[in-house]
Amino acid sequence: GENVEQHPSTLSVQEGDSAVIKCTYSDSASNYFPWYKQELGKRPQLIIDIRSNVGEKKDQRIAVTLNKTAKHFSLHITETQPEDSAVYFCAAPSGSARQLTFGSGTQLTVLP
Amino acid sequence: EAQVTQNPRYLITVTGKKLTVTCSQNMNHEYMSWYRQDPGLGLRQIYYSMNVEVTDKGDVPEGYKVSRKEKRNFPLILESPSPNQTSLYFCASSLRRGAQTSSGELFFGEGSRLTVL
Numbered sequence: 001g002e003n004v005e006q007h008p009s010t011l012s013v014q015e016g017d018s019a020v021i022k023c024t025y026s027d028s029a030s031n032y033f034p035w036y037k038q039e040l041g042k043r044p045q046l047i048i049d050i051r052s053n054v055g056e057k058k059d060q061r062i063a064v065t066l067n068k069t070a071k072h073f074s075l076h077i078t079e080t081q082p083e084d085s086a087v088y089f090c091a092a093p094s095g096s097a098r099q100l101t102f103g104s105g106t107q108l109t110v111l112p
Numbered sequence: 113e114a115q116v117t118q119n120p121r122y123l124i125t126v127t128g129k130k131l132t133v134t135c136s137q138n139m140n141h142e143y144m145s146w147y148r149q150d151p152g153l154g155l156r157q158i159y160y161s162m163n164v165e166v167t168d169k170g171d172v173p174e175g176y177k178v179s180r181k182e183k184r185n186f187p188l189i190l191e192s193p194s195p196n197q198t199s200l201y202f203c204a205s206s207l208r209r210g211a212q213t214s215s216g217e218l219f220f221g222e223g224s225r226l227t228v229l
Contacts, residue, residue: 001171009152034217043202043220044155089154098162099170100218102147104154 002027002094006103013080014111021106023090024072032097033066033073036089038105044089048075080110114139118203118221125193126229133188133224135203142208144186145170145218146178148199155202161186162208193228200225 003026013019025033034049050057050064050073057064061080066073077084090103116137125131137144145160147170157170161180175197177189186205190197203221 006154036218043222044218045220046217049217098168099157099160100145101157101171102155104152 001099002030002092002101004090004092004101004103006090006106008106009104010107010109012109012111015080015082017080019077019080019084019108019110021075021088021090021108022072023074023092023103024070025092026071027092027094028068028071030092030094030097032093033064034091034100035062035064035075036091036102038087038089040086047088077108080108082110082112084108085110114219116203116205116219116221118201118224120224121222122225124227124229127194128192131190131193131226133190133201133203133226135186135188135221136184137186137203137205137219138184139205139207139219140183141205141219142183144180144203144205146176146186146188147202147204148172149202149223150199158188158201190226193226195228198226198228 006023031052036044037047038044050066061078063076087105087107089105091100094101119134142163146158147155149155156172158176159178161167201224204218206218207216
């Protein structure tokens, strides 16, 4: 099955700085890579995703890049704000894409 | 309002006392799944269902059962709960999932925090 590794497990940045979270996956057939954000006490929610036919996707202050050769993808958040503080999960499909395997999560803290 | 509803939200029980966590979605989604969330381990899939009467084991199915008799409902059953099943549980659904179809957004319920003493 798919193995998704996520780093770092915790990340603290100053407000206004950028944050980068990286994930690697093992199944070369994977073609869909979402990122979920979970605020404290809330449910995970999709914030951005990318499919394997593109290398980068942006949505305002967040972007995701994908390197299929190296089998890794990254979440980039620019001009961080306190409301960006949350746990972020990457994910990749497995089991003929019937399952979605999540990384272990990154606790992002944006310091004022 | 489109949503995934789980009940109960909080439960404290004792070892061996059977319990069921219900999950219902009103979006006519084909795919439903259960995850457990533990510190440092992320979200691990317990069971999933591609459609009515079709269920499959995820990565951590031991000690759990599920059923999918109706499209909207996907209950999680703990026949004999043990302390290592103390966790935060999330039900999730998506329109469909599979290699040949759009792998769309997973919609999560609010979570059920279970403590087994």
